[in-house]
Amino acid sequence: MNRRLIFVLAGAGVAVALAGAWWSGGDSGAQPPVFRPAPNPYADGLYANGIVESDQPSGANVNVYPEVAGTVRQILVREGERVRAGTPLLRLDDTVQRALSGQQQAQAQAALAQWRQLRAQPRAETLAVAQAQLDLAAANEKTASDQLAKQQRAAAIDARAVSAEALDNAANALAAAQASRAVAGKQYALLRAGAWRFDLDSQQRQYEASQKAAQSAAALLERYTVRAPVDGVVLALRAAVGAYASSQGVYDTYTQGYAPLLVMGGGDQHLGVRCYIDEILISRIPPAGQIAAQMFVRGTNIRVPLEFVRIQPYVGPKIALSDQRQERVDLRVLPVVFRFQRPPALQLYPGQLVDVYVGRK
Template identity: 60%
Template sequence: MNNRFIFLLSVVGVLAAFATAWLTGRPTVAQPPVFNPAQNPYAQGIYANGIIESAQSHGQNVNIYPEVSGTIRRILVSEGDAVRAGAPLLQIDDSIQRATVAQLRAQMEAAATTLQALRAQPRKETLAVSQAQERQARADLETARNQYDKQQRSYQIEPRSVSLDALDTARNKLETAQAAHAVAQRQYELTRAGAWSYDIRNQERLASAADRAYQAAAALLDRYTLRAPVDGVVLSVNAALGSYASPQGVYDSYTQGALPALVMGADTGQYDVRCYIDEILISRLPAPERIVAQMAIRGTNVKLPLQYVRVQPYVSPKIALSNQRQERVDVRVLPVIFRFTRPRDVRVYPGQLVDVYVGRRN
């Protein structure tokens, strides 16, 4: 019984071995590709990596950096929002600068008030007091003069009627009253003349300096709100509430470098493709009027013709990995910019990598 069971197991094992050998020996039929790889449509076309950007008349996408440092308190837009030039995008904590502006405004208003007070001199109340003092001094002078004249006439009529000491005292009182009246009269004229022109000019300069300091502080306060420099679309928001921003940008933990707080692109319905031509292939580039190009979108069978726009005439290091100039690479490339209009049934985004072939028009 046991021998028969062992024999059956052996037969099954042999059959399984033959089946396995037959199955593994069958030729494997390759699966058709999901999409066809990009093929060179030109006889001597040059291949290049390309990156899609929003269409710009000059340069690349608009990278927005803060002009001041501080903690981000509000983010007013989302990625994909269409904004107008001047629209607020992001706000940095401005509490200290706002207090500084308030202080400088108070100083500016105080300086302006002082200048206004100088220009309004003399005050009618002050002028009235000075005038009253001049009248009093004049009345005292008349009294002293009358007293002296009486005693002098009496002395001339009868010398024994007035002593010389009394006559000298009356003369001294007259001279004192004359001096007091002269001082009161000059003081009245000084009061009536108003503020000194030099004091007014000096206060004008102080008021102007205070106003400029206030205007500068207010302009700096406005820098705590990042605004859209142009009409366009918000492509990327690299900031987060509570993160620290500076004129160098916002720290990115992935690249361990600084990124712009926001990136904006144009909303024109057209896109640019920035191609990087290897420096050893630059000599094979056709003349600008004879350049033709085709773009293949990776992961699809979509191929679109490209229109030549311009060459960025500076061969720079290829920094496609981290977008940082510190990236150590041995390859240098020449950027060439093309343009295309996105078909309605094709979905592409700025920042997307594409395959580009550059050829020569016959």
């Protein structure tokens, strides 16, 4: 009885399995597409890949790189924040450069003090000392002169009273006193004349050179604060506190390449679209005044009319729209720039890939 029940259950299971296989293998019909593929709205339209950019006069986003290398110490803005030109964006570690700038400034101040000291000559106290030395030399000369006169009078009364050697010594003492007085007089005149003009000019040049060095150090110190080059919005912030930045930007561990510290864009009301047209299709581009274009947002049925801005008159190698220069392909393209007003309900951001059809009005 048990064996018979087992065979019955096994047969029922096989029947259910066969029915399920037949049911799943039947033609259920094609599923409707989530969105329609972008159709060509023009009779002779040209297709091109496009990338959304901020609306800039140059038609491109602004990549911000530091002019000096250092560790990021402070970040002062957030992504999506609107800033004015000259606004500090972030600061790099400037400890060494700040100390060097202070040293240069101190040296400039020392050179200035030395120049002012030379200009202030003669110092009254130094001139008083020189005058006293001149008076002392004059007194010594008077003493030597009186001593010689006494010796000469004594010799005139009695030649044996004063020896010839004594007379010579007295005469020599007077000559030495006269020479000392002359030296003291010239020293006094030299001090009274003040600093030599050549010394003044040399010290002035040293001060100016030190001041220029201090200004250069201060200007370099200012470079450690990265500022916004234009008015705009911070689109991307790729730096973090503690990261090392150089003039090549910061190292991106995902792409294994260098990226700019920040990416800035234009206004929020308008966006730009840069599309790349294959060189074999350039001859089919309508004249500038007759160009019309539409943009299709991938993954949706949304289409947006574009306003022609300009053609970049230079055909170059195409760079894959991931914006990585390592991904060049063997194709030459002509960049064409458009702009459009951002629809209120459309979520669209710079860097997004879109489909563009270029036709004739």
